[in-house]
Amino acid sequence: MTGSKESFISNFQAPSNSHELRSQGHQYMADLPVPTRKSERWKYSPISKLVNSSLMTCSGEGVVWPEEILPNPIPFLDSYRIVFRNGSYVASLSDLPIDDDVVCAPLGDVEARFENEYHKSEWIGAINASYHQNGLFLKVGKNKALDRPIVVHHLTDGENIASFPRHFIKLEEGAKAEVVVWSSATDKSSGMCNGILEAHIAPNAYLVIDKVCNEGGEIFKFSYEHICQERDSKMKINTFTVKGHWVRNELEIVAQGPGTDSVFNGTYMPSGKEHVDNHTTMDHAYPNGTSSELYRGIMYDNSTGVFNGKVFVRKDSQQTNAFQQNSNIVASKGATINAKPELEIYADDVKCSHGCTVGQFDTEALFYLKSRGIGIDEAKALLVQAYVGDVIAAVDREEVKNEVMRLYSERHRWA
Amino acid sequence: MLKIKNLHAQVGDTKILNGLDLEVGPGEVHAIMGPNGSGKSTLASVLSGREDYEVTDGSVDFDGVDLLDMDASDRAREGLFLAFQYPVEIPGVSNMNFMKAAINGKRAHAGLDPIKGNDFLQKVKECASLVELDGRLRDRSVNEGFSGGEKKRNEIFQMAMLEPKLAVLDETDSGLDIDALRVVSQGVNAMRNSDRSFMVITHYQRLLDHIVPDFVHVLSEGKIVKSGGKELALELEEKGYDWI
Ligand SMILES: Nc1ncnc2c1ncn2[C@@H]1O[C@H](COP(=O)(O)OP(=O)(O)O)[C@@H](O)[C@H]1O
Ligand SMILES: [Mg+2]
Numbered sequence: 235m236t237g238s239k240e241s242f243i244s245n246f247q248a249p250s251n252s253h254e255l256r257s258q259g260h261q262y263m264a265d266l267p268v269p270t271r272k273s274e275r276w277k278y279s280p281i282s283k284l285v286n287s288s289l290m291t292c293s294g295e296g297v298v299w300p301e302e303i304l305p306n307p308i309p310f311l312d313s314y315r316i317v318f319r320n321g322s323y324v325a326s327l328s329d330l331p332i333d334d335d336v337v338c339a340p341l342g343d344v345e346a347r348f349e350n351e352y353h354k355s356e357w358i359g360a361i362n363a364s365y366h367q368n369g370l371f372l373k374v375g376k377n378k379a380l381d382r383p384i385v386v387h388h389l390t391d392g393e394n395i396a397s398f399p400r401h402f403i404k405l406e407e408g409a410k411a412e413v414v415v416w417s418s419a420t421d422k423s424s425g426m427c428n429g430i431l432e433a434h435i436a437p438n439a440y441l442v443i444d445k446v447c448n449e450g451g452e453i454f455k456f457s458y459e460h461i462c463q464e465r466d467s468k469m470k471i472n473t474f475t476v477k478g479h480w481v482r483n484e485l486e487i488v489a490q491g492p493g494t495d496s497v498f499n500g501t502y503m504p505s506g507k508e509h510v511d512n513h514t515t516m517d518h519a520y521p522n523g524t525s526s527e528l529y530r531g532i533m534y535d536n537s538t539g540v541f542n543g544k545v546f547v548r549k550d551s552q553q554t555n556a557f558q559q560n561s562n563i564v565a566s567k568g569a570t571i572n573a574k575p576e577l578e579i580y581a582d583d584v585k586c587s588h589g590c591t592v593g594q595f596d597t598e599a600l601f602y603l604k605s606r607g608i609g610i611d612e613a614k615a616l617l618v619q620a621y622v623g624d625v626i627a628a629v630d631r632e633e634v635k636n637e638v639m640r641l642y643s644e645r646h647r648w649a
Numbered sequence: 650m651l652k653i654k655n656l657h658a659q660v661g662d663t664k665i666l667n668g669l670d671l672e673v674g675p676g677e678v679h680a681i682m683g684p685n686g687s688g689k690s691t692l693a694s695v696l697s698g699r700e701d702y703e704v705t706d707g708s709v710d711f712d713g714v715d716l717l718d719m720d721a722s723d724r725a726r727e728g729l730f731l732a733f734q735y736p737v738e739i740p741g742v743s744n745m746n747f748m749k750a751a752i753n754g755k756r757a758h759a760g761l762d763p764i765k766g767n768d769f770l771q772k773v774k775e776c777a778s779l780v781e782l783d784g785r786l787r788d789r790s791v792n793e794g795f796s797g798g799e800k801k802r803n804e805i806f807q808m809a810m811l812e813p814k815l816a817v818l819d820e821t822d823s824g825l826d827i828d829a830l831r832v833v834s835q836g837v838n839a840m841r842n843s844d845r846s847f848m849v850i851t852h853y854q855r856l857l858d859h860i861v862p863d864f865v866h867v868l869s870e871g872k873i874v875k876s877g878g879k880e881l882a883l884e885l886e887e888k889g890y891d892w893i
Contacts, residue, residue, distance in 0.1 A: 602737040602791075605697050606751035606807060607725035607758070616750065620741025620790075 238285055239268050245290040246396055248365045251342060259353050259363025266357040275356075278540045278572045279482055279511045284454045289396040289425045291365060294322025300391050300420050307387055307416045307448070311633035314338070314384040321367030321388075321397030331384070335375035338384065344371045346402040350432050350460035350486075358456050362428050366400040369429075374409040374439075383412035383442075383631060390419035390427050390453055399429040405439035405467075412442040414634060423451030431459045435467040437491065443471040444634050445483070448641055452479040459484070465491030465520075472629055473500035473529075475510045476641045482511040489551075492520040500529040501622045503646065504537035504569075511540040516558075518551040527558040530625050532618060533569035541573040545588070549580045558588040563595060563621070565614075615648040650675045650846045651716075651815055656707035658695045658871075665691045667871035668707070673815065676843040680857055680882060681850045683868035684890045689850045690734055692868070693819045697731040698724050712814060725751075726758035728814030732804040732821050734850075739791040744803070747791050748773070748810050755811065776809035780836040797824030805836040816840070817848045822856035834859030854886040867893055 243263070248256055268285055269276035297319055299305060305317055305327040316338070317327040323340040330338045337344065352359030370386045388399050405411055417427065427449075435441050447455060455478055461469055473483050487496050502510040516525045525545070533539055541560045562571045575590045595617060603613035622642065629635040642648075651673040658666040665688045673679050683689055695702045696709065698721030709716040716724060739747070752772075753763045764772075777787055780802045792800050801821055808816050818837070822830055837847065837860050849860055857865075857879065865881040866873045867890070875881065875893055885892070 596739075598737045599739045601699055601721060602733070602739065603742075603747070603750075604721040605725055605731050605733075606747070606811065607722055607754040608747075608750045609722045609754060610720070612750055612754065613722075616742050616746070617739070620739065624741050 241288070242285050243361065243365075245288065246361075246365045247291050247293075249342060249367060255348065255363050259360050259365075262353050263357060263360035263364055266360055268357050275513070278538070279509065281454065284426060287394065287425075289394045291367070291396050291398070292320040292322065292392065294320065297322070297324055299324070299327065299389075303389055303418050303420060305387065306385065307418065307446075308385065308414065308633055308637045310637075311383065311385070311414075311631065313382050313414070316340070316370050316384065316386050318368060318388045318399055319391060320395050321399055323368045331380065331382070333378075335378035336380060337371065337373040339371050341369040341371045341400060341402060346371055348402065348432050349462070350430070352430065352458050352460065358428060359430070359458060362398050362400060362430050365396070366398045366430070369399045369401040370413075371402050372411065372413070373404045374406060374411050376406045377408040379410035380412065383414055385414040385416060387416045387418070388427065388429070390417075390423045390425065390449065390451070393422065393424050395423065395425035397425075397427050399427070401429070401431040403431070403433040403441065405433075405435050405441055407436045407438055409436070409439045412631070413444075415443060415445040417447050417449055417455065419449035419451045419453050421450035423449075423453055426454045426456070428456045429458070431457070433459070433461045433469075435461070435463045435469055437465040437467060440468040442469070442630060444629060444631070445471065445473045446476060446638060447474070447478045447481055448476040449478045454480045456482050457484065459486065461485070461487045463487065463489050463491070463494040463496065466493040467491075468495040470497040470630075472625075473498070473512065474626070474638050475500070475502040475504070476638065477645060478508060478510070480509045482513070484513045486515040486517070487525070488517045489520050489523045493522045494520070495523070496525040497628075498525075498527050499625050499628055501625050502531040502539060503534065503618075503622065503642065504539060505534035506537065507535070508537045509539070510537070513540070513542045515544040515546070516556065517546045517548070518554045518556060519546075519548040521550065521552045521554070523551060524555040525557065528625055529560045530562070530622055531571065532563045532565055532621070533571050534565050536566070536568040538569070539571040541571065541590075542576065543574075544576045545578070545586065547579040547581050547584050547586060551581050552583045554581060554584040554586070556584070556586045560590045562592045564592060565595065615646070618646065619643070619648055650677075650712055652710040654708050656695070656709065657705045658691060658702050659705060660701055660703070665702075665871050666695065669868075669872055671866065671873060673846045673848060675846055676841075677864065678841065678847040678849060678860065678862045680862035680865045681848060681868055682852065682854075682865060682882065682885060685852065687868045688871040689868055690819055691871075693731055693817045693850060696817060697721060697729060722754065723758070725811070726755045730808050730811055730813035730816040732801075732808060732816065732818040734819040734823065736792050736800040736804055738793045738795075740793050742791050744787050744789060744791050745773070748807065751807070751811060772810060776806050779809050779839055780805045781832050782806045798826060798829035801825055801833055802829065802836075805833050809836065809840060814844065815846045815848065817850065819850045820852065821849070822851055822853065830856065830859060854882040857882045869893060
């Protein structure tokens, strides 16, 4: 295994900035094991096929943007835009905010202090620390509300590409921002996209993230979001996996003060042999926090899926209100989902509820629809739309909501 | 309109219908009565194409087509309607999208274009007023949070929208107070005409005071054991099912 671990990284090249993080990354990369099925966190998401492949990072020069992908993935959304191709910043397609109270730039141009320790616990994180390329740096000043959403668009285009985006967001006290994190890939693409996003939300600030994966080709897509919330801050993140060969979304939310509010939802509808893994962690360590989590998925064909939702309610976090719900419909015999809620509650005066279901289409509802002359495919489409539509309806921006619905409906041929 | 011959049906190894014969002519209203568990709902389910029920013998001719050969959607498109004993709640699917899909499914089957927006709205208005269905209920998800009476009214609303050739009403009176019973019956009576037939399944005779049948049949252990005119219902009410 060690042999392939070293050969796997042999064609990766890193920019020359952030020495400290990179050298830490190299150290942990050597020490940490490549995840295998033996590790609980990776049991249902094996990556040996990836590790045995031979990938390369791209320099970012000679950029030709492919015609079939719009640089602006939500054409009707009035937004700022920061665009990356194979990990490198594409200035010519980006349109950043210019404002005294806002710093928005490619990560490579500024100094960001990351605090997450993902690289110390996961080999996947250590590679990102070692080889991370570019990404969004966003800082929104005190009480400033960013006037438009920022779309962060990452494109993978090419065979056997390894890319390592890394994003940093900081909202100062009372600030507000909406960020759309969009990833796409051309159909001929293959390789890995290994991204990290860290966000700090100061007291009373509000961060909204809509994350959409709509990738063609055969990419192993890893993303890890680390969100730190200070006192009375709010955040809402929606994770929509529209399309992707192999997708792992890891979300970790850490309350760093009392009275935080965290909403995180997601949908996935893999088909063919696609794989979608959602690992979420909500860490309540202070009193009066609320969190609400809703993930819904439909597994088609021979797809495989994982949901793992950890909620910690630590000793001093009294009056926490934590809600978690994960429901799955397994629509085909060949599809599987491994769903596991993990709640650890150490405070006594709290309200926590959770539910996790794996089932089939509601046959009573299907029969009712059919008995009115609606064909089986359309009946299923109505139920599917209702099922995921409920989650998608929670998106604030009409344009984002509509585009996600449109992509799902195009893919699954709803009316 | 409908010719049922020697119908046998079962679920798993449980035989429920045991050689049922029944003919319903155009414009006729037939009441099917019988004790609980006699197979009334099963008959409705088998006719409408519910898949849990296996037909092991017999035939059903529906206006010249082999009913049993079609799936549930096509039976509905051919003009069969079932008002459910227990209407299903479908969260997230609006009543209006539901009805539009149903009407257009039927129209496509008949080679017609989808219904025009205005025509659809006009029809909704007419049919809703027929059963005094509140605008509020029309705009909600299918049956979600409806009371028993509201659900049954919604069934008749759907029937009016779909204009079936044959409507099977399964215990439409159960769970209705007297006002709702009156409204539902008025709706059904307004739909009666010389082409449209009804099969009214009920355990009690009180519904038949409002929807007066041409024929009454008694079902017992999966067979029709007695048939007569509307006075048979009164006799049953008086003497109970044990009398049969
Ligand atoms: N899906 C089913 N599975 C098992 N048994 C059934 C099912 N449907 C009906 N039955 C049985 O068949 C008999 C007739 O039921 P049903 O048709 O509902 O009667 P009714 O509507 O006249 O009360 C009952 O004994 C009932 O338990
Ligand atoms: Mg019954």
